[in-house]
Amino acid sequence: MGVTKSNLFTKEVNQIAQLCKAMGHPARIAIIQELLIQKSCICNDLVIALPLSQPTISQHLKALKDTGIIQGEIEGASMCYCIAPKALIAIQTYFNQLVNQLNAIDTSCC
Amino acid sequence: MGVTKSNLFTKEVNQIAQLCKAMGHPARIAIIQELLIQKSCICNDLVIALPLSQPTISQHLKALKDTGIIQGEIEGASMCYCIAPKALIAIQTYFNQLVNQLNAIDTSCC
DNA sequence: TTAATTTATCGTAATATTGCAATATAATTA
DNA sequence: TAATTATATTGCAATATTACGATAAATTAA
Numbered sequence: 032m033g034v035t036k037s038n039l040f041t042k043e044v045n046q047i048a049q050l051c052k053a054m055g056h057p058a059r060i061a062i063i064q065e066l067l068i069q070k071s072c073i074c075n076d077l078v079i080a081l082p083l084s085q086p087t088i089s090q091h092l093k094a095l096k097d098t099g100i101i102q103g104e105i106e107g108a109s110m111c112y113c114i115a116p117k118a119l120i121a122i123q124t125y126f127n128q129l130v131n132q133l134n135a136i137d138t139s140c141c
Numbered sequence: 142m143g144v145t146k147s148n149l150f151t152k153e154v155n156q157i158a159q160l161c162k163a164m165g166h167p168a169r170i171a172i173i174q175e176l177l178i179q180k181s182c183i184c185n186d187l188v189i190a191l192p193l194s195q196p197t198i199s200q201h202l203k204a205l206k207d208t209g210i211i212q213g214e215i216e217g218a219s220m221c222y223c224i225a226p227k228a229l230i231a232i233q234t235y236f237n238q239l240v241n242q243l244n245a246i247d248t249s250c251c
Numbered sequence: 252t253t254a255a256t257t258t259a260t261c262g263t264a265a266t267a268t269t270g271c272a273a274t275a276t277a278a279t280t281a
Numbered sequence: 282t283a284a285t286t287a288t289a290t291t292g293c294a295a296t297a298t299t300a301c302g303a304t305a306a307a308t309t310a311a
Contacts, residue, residue, distance in 0.1 A: 033266030033299050039192040040167035044174070052165030056269085057150035057158040064154070067242050075287060082149040087270050089289055094268095108278040108287050116243050123236040130233045132177050133226050143269050143296030166299085185257060197300050199259055204298095218257050218308035 047125050050118055053098040058083055058091045066101065066114050074103075074110040157235050160228055163208040168193055168201045176211065176224050184213075184220040 037045050054060060058081060065080050066072050074092065078085045092112060095101045099118040104111045147155050164170060168191060175190050176182050184202065188195045202222060205211040209228040214221045 033264075033297090035166060035168075035267090035299065036193065037167055040171055044167045044170045048165055048167040048170045051161045051170075055158055055162030055165040056145065057147055057154045058269095060154045060158045060161075061150055063239070067239070067246065070246070073287090078287090083146070083269095084271050085288075086272080086290080090269080093289085105278095110288065114243060116240070119236065119243065120240055123233075123240045126229065126233040126236055129173070129177070130226070130230055133224060133229065136177065136180065143267090143294080145269065145297090168299095183257095188257090193299095194301050195258075196260080196302080200299080200301095203259085215308095220258060 047122070049098055050100070050122050053094055053100055054122070056091065056094075058087070059095055062088075062091060062095065063100070063114065063119075066112065072112045073106065074112055077112070157232070159208055160210070160232050163204055163210055164232070166201065166204075168197070169205055172198075172201060172205065173210070173224065173229075176222065182221055182223045183216065184222055187222070 040048075054063070061081055062077055065077055069076060069080075074088070077092070078088050081088055083091075092101065092103070096103060096112075099115055101112050102115045103113075150158075164173070171191055172187055175187055179186060184198070187202070188198050191198055193201075202211065202213070206213060206222075209225055211222050212225045213223075
């Protein structure tokens with residue numbers, strides 16, 4: 032079928048899955064790294080920095096924006112993108128909780 | 142084209158992207174949650190617990206196993222799956238570092 | 252041995268993703 | 282105004298993912 036059956040899972044499970052999915056591409060990880068390094072987060076800087084075409088970068092930026100991981104603001108003829116911490120903190124919190132729970136249980140069953 | 146150009150990015154970027162991608166599906170998040178809750182991690186328990194067919198679960202388990210997030214051991218006619226902490230700790234570490242760096246910079250440019 | 256149970260794999264259909272050329276849109280500069 | 286610059290969108294081809302029925306393989310139970 033090819034379509035994820037999101038309706039069969041809880042909101043929380045879907046939310047974390049969606050965030051992980053958005054981070055699940057090297058170009059998008061690289062974009063986040065660039066946004067961390069550069070203080071100026073002009074779209075064109077990313078197009079120059081990354082080895083992909085402008086439309087492809089634009090598409091990845093949209094994917095990150097749609098999940099709330101980054102936000103953009105018009106800056107004259109350019110776009111200024113930056114990280115919106117909330118979403119990344121949500122992922123951080125999820126994995127911190129996961130690893131804490133892991134430490135509490137016996138994982139040596141296999 | 143439909144094929145991710147992994148060769149254009151660093152090993153580290155590809156590794157974290159791959160791990161995030163593996164966690165980027167609600168069924169796979171749900172599997173991890175079940176493996177945390179249940180001490181017994183018999184495959185069939187997952188098939189019963191999750192609202193997807195047995196072949197689909199098996200496919201998702203393979204995806205998690207291929208990225209090192211879980212491991213499996215033959216238990217008679219069954220398979221015992223459990224979480225392999227190393228990979229999840231790698232994700233945790235990545236997002237902790239990310240959020241730490243975020244706290245250190247001024248993200249108010251947008 | 253036969254039947255039942257458990258899991259993996261194959262095959263396939265439907266859909267999603269990736270990437271880019273071409274083009275549209277909007278702001279800036281000459 | 283015309284040319285340039287910056288970004289988004291469209292359209293499309295190639296590939297990947299998701300889901301499941303059918304089936305294979307291997308163990309266990311009757």
